[in-house]
Amino acid sequence: MTATAVPRPAAGGLDDLRSRVAAVRPVLRNQARAVDASAAFPVAGLTALRESGLLGLLVPARYGGLGGDLTDLVRVAADLAADCLSTAMIWAMHGQQVAALVAYATPELRAELLPRVAAGEVYLASVTSERGKGGHLLTAEAALHRDGDLLRVERDAPIVTGGRHADGFLITMRDGPQAPRSAVSLVYADRTALDVRASGSWNPMGMRGTHSGALRLTGTVPLANLVGAPGGFRTVAVSTFAPVGHLAWSACWLGAARAAYGTVLHLLRSNAGRRQFDIRSDLLRVRLARVRLDLDTTAALLARCLRDVRDAGDLTAPAVQLRLNGLKVHAAERSFAVVDTLVELTGLRHGYLRDAPLALERVFRDLRSASLNYGNDRLLLANGALTLLDRGVDLGEERW
Amino acid sequence: MTDQGIDPAFEAVLRRRLRNLPAETPLDPTAPLTDLGLDSMEAVELVFDIEDELGVALPDDTLTGDTFATARSLGAVVDRVRSEPTSSPS
Ligand SMILES: Cc1cc2nc3c(=O)[nH]c(=O)nc-3n(C[C@H](O)[C@H](O)[C@H](O)COP(=O)(O)OP(=O)(O)OC[C@H]3O[C@@H](n4cnc5c(N)ncnc54)[C@H](O)[C@@H]3O)c2cc1C
Numbered sequence: 001m002t003a004t005a006v007p008r009p010a011a012g013g014l015d016d017l018r019s020r021v022a023a024v025r026p027v028l029r030n031q032a033r034a035v036d037a038s039a040a041f042p043v044a045g046l047t048a049l050r051e052s053g054l055l056g057l058l059v060p061a062r063y064g065g066l067g068g069d070l071t072d073l074v075r076v077a078a079d080l081a082a083d084c085l086s087t088a089m090i091w092a093m094h095g096q097q098v099a100a101l102v103a104y105a106t107p108e109l110r111a112e113l114l115p116r117v118a119a120g121e122v123y124l125a126s127v128t129s130e131r132g133k134g135g136h137l138l139t140a141e142a143a144l145h146r147d148g149d150l151l152r153v154e155r156d157a158p159i160v161t162g163g164r165h166a167d168g169f170l171i172t173m174r175d176g177p178q179a180p181r182s183a184v185s186l187v188y189a190d191r192t193a194l195d196v197r198a199s200g201s202w203n204p205m206g207m208r209g210t211h212s213g214a215l216r217l218t219g220t221v222p223l224a225n226l227v228g229a230p231g232g233f234r235t236v237a238v239s240t241f242a243p244v245g246h247l248a249w250s251a252c253w254l255g256a257a258r259a260a261y262g263t264v265l266h267l268l269r270s271n272a273g274r275r276q277f278d279i280r281s282d283l284l285r286v287r288l289a290r291v292r293l294d295l296d297t298t299a300a301l302l303a304r305c306l307r308d309v310r311d312a313g314d315l316t317a318p319a320v321q322l323r324l325n326g327l328k329v330h331a332a333e334r335s336f337a338v339v340d341t342l343v344e345l346t347g348l349r350h351g352y353l354r355d356a357p358l359a360l361e362r363v364f365r366d367l368r369s370a371s372l373n374y375g376n377d378r379l380l381l382a383n384g385a386l387t388l389l390d391r392g393v394d395l396g397e398e399r400w
Numbered sequence: 401m402t403d404q405g406i407d408p409a410f411e412a413v414l415r416r417r418l419r420n421l422p423a424e425t426p427l428d429p430t431a432p433l434t435d436l437g438l439d440s441m442e443a444v445e446l447v448f449d450i451e452d453e454l455g456v457a458l459p460d461d462t463l464t465g466d467t468f469a470t471a472r473s474l475g476a477v478v479d480r481v482r483s484e485p486t487s488s489p490s
Pocket of ligand 1: 381
């Protein structure tokens with residue numbers, strides 16, 4: 001993603017951010033293969049991210065953070081994903097949690113937690129999925145129990161990225177034992193306040209470094225750890241959690257696909273590649289063009305959604321929701337399609353063998369998760385309904 | 401390319417992509433290559449011809465309109481890249 005005329009945050013600045021990212025990327029690059037092979041959490045990568053200050057990218061400067069914005073978030077996510085998609089998603093999901101805290105945490109929680117996030121002491125994990133309801137973001141089964149100024153949390157979490165290594169968790173819960181499933185509250189729990197029991201194994205097709213195994217979380221947190229109003233997670237989700245998630249995940253997937261494309265172009269243009277591939281082949285050229293088009297359209301939609309989130313007063317407007325959901329679906333589908341085509345184009349030796357230097361095989365497996373990581377079907381169903389409310393087919397042309 | 405003129409091997413490669421330049425007409429090193437028939441698609445093919453036949457891999461940042469303006473400008477870039485310490489493009 002090239003620099004556009006987006007106002008830069010006062011703290012840090014683009015060069016500062018570049019050097020922080022540059023310090024982390026070699027660690028990710030060196031670790032990516034081993035992390036995938038062993039399905040182990042990228043401890044060295046997270047340590048480098050902690051030391052880089054990037055865990056505090058979205059933390060405002062008054063809390064010691066870098067004061068970055070969403071443009072910074074997607075740029076960094078895409079860059080990290082070029083080296084290790086698992087680590088990039090770990091970082092991107094952390095950023096999604098930080099965005100929710102910055103916008104909705106109580107003043108007490110912000111003052112206590114955000115400086116620790118900025119210092120790299122607190123890596124945040126996300127708990128929204130739940131057995132029974134599956135991925136559905138806006139319902140919850142397990143209920144909070146109030147006890148004076150305290151909230152009791154007991155939560156089965158079937159899939160928590162980095163859960164065994166996280167220092168804190170943002171958890172969706174039903175607001176109380178009598179509350180309907182749609183009354184969802186978001187609550188922050190420090191690891192020190194929880195009994196964290198890991199169960200089961202983590203042996204997935206891809207995204208193996210995310211180490212997203214199951215946890216059971218039990219503990220008590222102060223009432224001030226509610227993030228947003230009681231039962232008010234829908235507001236947090238629509239205004240911050242979902243948009244930031246879709247932007248950050250899409251940037252990760254796009255960044256991984258772009259990097260894969262770049263390595264293939266370098267191979268084709270190398271001496272060895274020139275001997276092996278016929279770069280005058282029409283078939284090869286049409287494939288390269290299609291792949292590039294997928295990258296460009298995804299990047300364009302990503303840039304458009306960034307503008308929507310920054311400028312559109314009302315993110316609940318159907319046209320804006322359609323684009324934000326559409327971005328996640330499109331990025332997931334097209335990033336995977338890009339790498340699928342690259343495997344076809346480069347063939348077995350470069351594209352399919354596990355030890356091939358291009359690592360297309362790993363990125364292919366990783367990107368297969370993208371449609372499931374908040375189900376595309378769920379979003380398409382939502383979008384299908386929303387389209388019926390926008391008979392004017394608002395494509396946002398007033399801001400073209 | 402030297403001050404005297406255009407390297408014959410380079411000229412042979414270039415000429416094949418200049419549709420509007422009859423074989424018997426001398427190549428004017430300062431004539432716009434677009435006038436001689438080099439369009440943007442032919443320019444891409446020319447890059448690969450230069451790689452294959454002259455063994456010179458032009459870096460992406462040299463692939464500009466200025467480079468492809470004339471036989472002289474392109475020849476100068478080819479000469480410069482050729483004289484740089486070779487780094488394998490892989
Ligand atoms: C790499 C990775 C990391 C993850 N990390 C986390 C994490 O840190 N925290 C977390 O909470 N979750 C995490 N998740 C879970 C993720 O957000 C989804 O909740 C989860 O993948 C959904 O699982 P599912 O496909 O079984 O369930 P569902 O989304 O419930 O879907 C199950 C099936 O039903 C279909 N379906 C869904 N909705 C409908 C509908 N309305 N009508 C008809 N059919 C429908 C789907 O297409 C699918 O076939 C992660 C997932 C991945 C892949």
